[in-house]
Amino acid sequence: MKQISYLLSLLTLLLVYTSCTPKTAKTIEKVVELEEVTTTSPDGVNIPSSAKSEKSIPADIPNDDKVTIGTLSNGMKYYIQQNTKPEQRAELRLIVNAGSMQEDDDQLGVAHFVEHMAFNGSKNFEKNELVDYLESIGTKFGPDLNAYTSFDETVYMLQVRTDSMELFDKGLLVLFDWASGISFDPEEIDKERGVVTSEWRSRLSGEQRMQKNYFPVMYHNSRYAKRLPIGTPEIINNVTPEVVKRFYKDWYRTDLMAIAVVGDVDVKETEEKIKKLFAPI
Incomplete structure (x- = not known):
């Protein structure tokens, strides 16, 4: 045979x-x-x-020598690379090593919900002030300001200007708030339920109906089959602020987060700014 x-x-x-x-x-x-x-x-x-x-076969992919990599005393990592094109711009990222796979049974969709709440008020930016401020300096929601939640990670993305250190520092402050200062105002949570539910409804496609059938086969006996990042409308519409904050407290930890800065920046100066701002978290 x-x-x-x-x-x-x-x-x-x-x-x-x-x-x-x-x-x-x-x-x-x-x-x-x-x-x-x-x-x-x-x-x-x-x-x-x-x-x-x-x-x-090497165990790890070698690091690019052009990237400055470090770890703060609290465990948070950072990656910085100078790239002068486009001029006077930098891309900022907050990478959280947690997604829907880390949700408890009463939190299906909460990782994604937390991502939404990051744009609805924080320690230094009240409610819609964050988006309003960024749009006032030319940052467009979507192309320059966005985020996504997957099974294994949540990533916040922001493009900032570097021709003004005040604007660049404000961009780092936004990342700081996402990492440690989201407000989770109960009123804003209730408002966001409809937004997330609408997003869930928009994904009711033939592809999603197929996923419901083949994911349990592909990921047999795995949490991947039961933890689609979009979650379920039942939990989205009824989850309490305490449950949402519990996910944030459990998984938005410095040892699970990293900052990335790539753009028209002074690497040494940027490294010092990151150490000063993020190490105290």
Whole structure:
């Protein structure tokens, strides 16, 4: 049976080979070579030679020497790289190593809800003041100011001007508030329920209906099958402020967060600003 299976595999490869480009054909030849060349383990089991070369694969992707990387005393990491194009602009990111996979059973969709609440009031920016301020200096909500929540991470994105240190510092202050100072005003939470529910409703597509069927198969016995970031309308519409704040307290921790700054900046000066602002969290 093994010989028949092997011959069928070779036949399939041959059929593909005859209709592919020269570049693809060379790739297939490599695959066939790996299939054919085997070695024998002490217990008599044939092992493809490709398995022997795994030790030569580096464990980690090497860091770019152009990126300044550091860790604050509280465990928060930072990444800074100078890039002068476009001029007088910088991209800021707050990366949180937590998403819907970290939700409790009564928090389905709360990771995403927290992301929404980050734009609805914080320690230094009341309610809609954050968006209003950023739009007043030319930052557009969507292209320059946005965020997303996935299974494993939540990322906040902000583009700021660097021709004014006041504006750049204000951008870092926004990241600081997202990391440690979201207000979670009960009134704003109630207002945001409709926004998130509307987003959930907009995703009721054929693709999502298919996902409900194949995710439990693809991710069998895994939380990935049960933790779609959009959550459920039942929890979104009834979750209490305490439950939302519990997720923020549990997972928005400095040891699970990183700051990234890439743009037309002075690296050393930016590093000092990050240390001064974020280390006390």
